[in-house]
Amino acid sequence: MFEGYCSTTLKERLFAHVMRQSGDFHDNKELDGLNGGLDLHFLIKMIIDMISTAIDLTLAAGYLTAILGPHTTVIIFVILALYTFISQKLFLAELYIQNSAVLNEFRIRSAAINLWRTVAYNNGIQFEIERYLSTVREALKIQTKKAYRSNVESLQMGLISSGAKALAQYCMVYQIIQGRASPSDFIIFISYWDKVNNSFTWLFRTIKHVPNSFSRIKWLTIALRHTPAVPHRPNAKRLEKCDGQIEFENVSFGFGDAKLILDDVSFSVKPGEFVAIVGRTGAGKSTIFNLLTLLYPPRNGSVYIDNHNIHDSAVDDVRKYIAIVPQSPELFPGSIMYNLKYANNQASDGDVRKICEMVGLDKEITESMGGYDAQVGQRGEKLSGGQRQRMALAKASLKSAPIVLLDEPFSSLDADTSKKIRDHNLWHRATCLMITHKLSEVKGASRIIVLDNGKIVENDSHERLMNKRGRYYELWLAQSDEIPRARDCLG
16 A cells, blocks of 8 residues: 555656656657656565565664674675675666667657558558567567576575575584574574575565666656756746737747757737738747747747736746647547547537537538547547648637637648638637748738748738738749649649
8 A cells, every 4th residue: 555655646746747847858759768657666666675675684684693793794794795796787787788678679669650650651561560570589689698697697696695504504503512502593593594585585686677667767767857947836926817918029049059949039919919920941930839838938038928927927827828729730549529628628519519610520520530429549640630630720719718829720721621710710809820831821910920040020911011022022922933833833
């Protein structure tokens, strides 16, 4: 019961700690083993058993010392030192080869299964099978070496144990001859010595099994030591309400020493305003969304919502007032209804169906997708890209947030479907920021912010930007020429 309670408590706190980390932590691809790190039962059991073993050894050593004198304690500690030395040598040798084999096999297997469609599209199934079999065979070789080394070390431990026992028995017989101990003490001595030896043997075997779970403990240590770049402070200012005003003031952002992604960016958005953000790939558009949703902190400058610096506000409060449609929506394993209600579990089934009708999804769900209780599969792989995107649009609308962030919200939809959804004006009362490469979708925006190399180069309405004949005008012309060129290619 006690170890179960400790394991449960630690897992709860570790999971909460991981989920409250910032984007820099979750973007670290080296943390593939983190899920395994949440399995703490082995660690808790080992610690508790080692404490009880240490108590047993102390009591047994104390009793033997009282009977045989301090030289027995010296023998015991010499044995302990030899056991520790051999165990450590075995541990370090196994740790290196075990970690590399386990992690390599885990990564290859996970990548192939999670990216199965990509593998299939590129005719790589046989390649992945052969690659995985290669890692499994390599792991088998490592297991064989491990078994051989373990047998050699066990033989060494047995020789040490037998020699130590013979030496201790000799000391005991000598004590009886000298009249300092009785034959009955010899019987008790054998019993206690076996207890000491069993404790040493258990300790040795426990240490041998540590490498099997050491990689999990490693990720656990990394997670617990990591401090969130955007902390969840319990005493942060509460954002009681939100009208939807947004302001970026001299904001710069970049990863480490790399070139700045955003460089001294300043703009403001009024409540209820629809503003588009356009620019070439890599201009820094999505980074604006990442900073606004507190996935990362800015390197310089401040971001405000309703004149409140969001980095002084509670993270949950800020995100509560923002709905987002990501460029590549991901879904949880579960039903369609569960995923649609994820951002607002108070929404009724009727509200969900009404929104799904607006995005042209209700009929598909009921007639061809198996209904709202149908399972979406791992990351929504049973659904098409257009279906996942419309589910993301519906989910964002159900949240009824005063701020809506749209990142390429119609990229997987045809022109007619996109127009029908826009005509429904799902967020007519909300402040909307939309990132898109389809400039035909931004003509209705009150303002268009043009980013280039992390800087705002233009910020005005579509008509005025076209009249200025600047960067936006160049992008518009380049995109307008794509259709005739495509027709020429098709003949």
